[in-house]
Each structure stands twice: as structure tokens, then as C-alpha cells.
Amino acid sequence: MMTLKHHTNALIDSPILSSPFFKSFFLDQASDSKSHFTPAANVFEHEASFEIVMALPGFNKQAIQLDFTNGILTIKGEHQTQSQAQGSKLLRKELHFDAFKRQYRFEHIQSNAITAKFDNGLLSVVLPKQTAVAANKIAVQ
DSSP, X not given: OOOHHHHHHHHHTSTTTTSHHHHHHHSOOOSSOOOOOOOOEEEEEOXXXXXXXXEOTTOOGGGEEEEEETTEEEEEEEOOOOOOOTTOOOOOOOOOOOEEXXXXXXXXXXXXXXXXXXXXXXXXXXXXBOOOOOOOOOOOO
């Protein structure tokens, strides 16, 4: 007696359903085209700083770039595409190796004191707030 799983596998493996035309419209994409990837992040405000914690599983720290220009923090990175072994056929692709870019706007940040740490797939970026500057009174002459 064939189970439902066996029937489903037989249907998916049929020549008609495995054709590129059918896959492109009805099944999960198994192409090398890049899909959109947006890593999850939490943004915290502390008394003296802001902090962004971003989940980047599978990345290494060399693949992550940070830039702070004109009050905008840009975090971007890219996975290296995994090559397919010679003589193998990709049946289903669920692992996506995509590039991402996230931007956050902050005001009154000490840009020369921003720190970033990457550990176990979590990126933590701390942006210290500028200390309050006393108003400079100017005498009118």
C-alpha cells in the first residue's frame, strides 16, 4: 500500500511537474536568482547609547560591512554562493545565499566611538549618544 507521501513524491518527480515551466509558476523556485533577504533586528535605546542586535546566522564577520555617514548607519553583507558538486542535481533549494542592506537613522551620535561585535551569528552595534553640550551664550555688543 502506497502512502500519501509516496504518491506526492511520485507526482513531484513526474516529467511534467519537474519541467522548468511548471516549476517557475507553481513550485518553490530552485534557480540561482537572488531573493530578497532582510535579517531580523532589535533596536534598543539605553541611557547613554543605542544598540542594534541583528541575527546573521551563517555569516562570518569578514562578510559584514558597517558605515556611519551623515547620521545613517548602514549594515550590509553577502554570503558567498555555495557551488553545486559536479554530477549532482539540485532538487530543492531552501538555503539562500543573498546580500542584504539595512539602514538606520540616528541623531546626536559620537561617530568615533561606535563599536560592533559579532558572536555566534549575532551582530551587536553600540552607538554612544553625544553628551549634552552646554549652550554657548554670546554677548551682543
